[in-house]
Amino acid sequence: MPTRLKDIANALDVSIVTVSKVLRGKTDVSAETRDRILRKMEELNYKPNMIARGLASGRSLTVGLVVPDIADPFFAELARSLGAHLRRSQYQLLLASADESPAVEQHEIENLLQRGVDALLIASCQTDPASLNSALARSTPCVLLDRALPGSNANFVGTDxxxxxxxxxxxxxxxxxxxxxxxxxxxxxxxxxxxxxxxxxxxxxxxxxxxxxxxxxxxxxxxxxxxxxxxxxxxxxxxxxxxxxxxxxxxxxxxxxxxxxxxxxxxxxxxxxxxxxxxxxxxxxxxxxxxxxxGTAELGEHASSLALQLIGSKTRSKPRSVLISPRVVVRASTGLPRA
Missing domain, CATH: 3.40.50.2300 (Response regulator)
Structure with missing residues (x-):
């Protein structure tokens, strides 16, 4: 029989509510108790029932990501960073590629929205902000990633x-x-x-x-x-x-x-x-x-944090913009200054 929250609570003599708070990443549990519960979960190989959690919370516990081209190593690295940060909050990343086609991008956005993702991250290949108006007007939180759309009223995380x-x-x-x-x-x-x-x-x-x-x-x-x-x-x-x-x-x-x-x-x-x-x-x-x-890792961290904040917010806030500062990495293809 799979391990239940009740089994973990009984083994540690704590309440089921406390175990549930740790599972959901709540902060009103002492560090010592949190560590004990996490160790016991690992010891008993506890696997949360994601469907049950989603039904209980009214969320799908998924975040959708649409990129222009998944074959581009930059977007692959970005997706990996996003996925790693979202997993810490028990969220799963659903990935779709637009193949640098605005029409395919709109199709993939609709597919993810129909799947009930809790937030949508879009590295858009659109050139007209109006093309994304239908997605941005939905109740599902949306964050534009890497590529901004001037004139759009959307959250944005990207590089300067x-x-x-x-x-x-x-x-x-x-x-x-x-x-x-x-x-x-x-x-x-x-x-x-x-x-x-x-x-x-x-x-x-x-x-x-x-x-x-x-x-x-x-x-x-x-x-x-x-x-x-x-x-x-x-x-x-x-x-x-x-x-x-x-x-x-x-x-x-x-x-x-x-x-x-x-x-x-x-x-x-x-x-x-x-x-x-x-x-x-x-x-x-x-x-x-x-x-x-x-700053691909920073992009993933900031974008996932913003998406989770928007999911947890009960009201729509003013769109936020986060710009990561780039840095020069010097290797042999530029070499040393000429004399």
Whole structure:
């Protein structure tokens, strides 16, 4: 017979209510009692009946997450961070991928809402805030994640992408690079903000932004590494090629490095390259990639905490916005400053 709350309470001579409070993460139980109960749960291999808990609380104990592309390692890392934090509060993460399609995204949002998720996290590929109005108008708490939608009245947790673009470009400028290109994306707040930061850093040094050195990739059209490869080839085929490149993502940067080396350019001696995302694999590439760390673990922690706060709130509060500060991680693809 499965272990019951009553069995744990009897074994420790405490009330069922006290055991239930520990299970639900309540704070009005002493640390000593909480530790005793948790140890006994582990000892007796207690498994809570999630369906019964959901019926009793009126909640599904699930949080939905919609990402643009689950194959993107950044969103996979973000989902892992979210799941880990939600599990601590006995919540389960339900994951859906929009495959960078606004129509698929809306379909997945409806599916998760129909499943009765207690909150919805969306890293949206929409470009029009009105497209999400129906989801935001529901009673289910909603948090936009990573990608903001200017004009939408929604909670948001993301990275300060303007700062990311500025810091990446300032790092390349500190290496005495003078023709800095940007291989970006299009249509999202992250792409627009990183491009803005890139331009701000150049303007601060009195360097005019050369339109010929700014390329935007359509992430709907293919693999990011191949898009970065083709973009870099276009830059290198021009008479005056760049001596440094800031890429919108690490995956674009991987392709850019491959193209540069095929053209006989040394990285970083001839061309310094920095990405964005600081994926775990970036440190183990043939040329370890410098990157902007977006604080993926912090994003997951803040987003899950905000979602749980909204679930526990009985009234709708004013939308909140949380921005994580990025940091530069320097590796071999940018190297040391030139003499």
């Amino acid at each position: 992408d303007v700062l990311a673009g500025r810091l990446a470009t300032e790092h390349l400028l500190s290496l005495k690079r003078t023709r800095i290109a940007h291989i970006g994306s299009e249509g999202t707040s992250t792409a627009n903000d990183r491009l803005l930061g890139y331009r701000e850093a150049l303007a601060h040094r009195g360097i005019p932004a050369d339109p010929a050195l700014t390329l935007a990739c359509d992430l709907h059209s293919g693999r990011p590494d191949l898009l970065g490869y083709n973009a870099m080839r276009r830059l290198l085929e021009r008479p005056e090629h760049p001596d440094a490149v800031f890429c919108y993502s690490d995956l674009l940067a991987v392709g850019a490095i491959r193209a540069a080396r095929e053209f006989g350019r040394r990285v970083p001696e001839d061309i310094a390259i920095i990405g964005c995302g600081n994926l775990p694999i970036s440190a183990y590439l043939e040329v370890p990639l410098s990157s902007m760390d977006q």
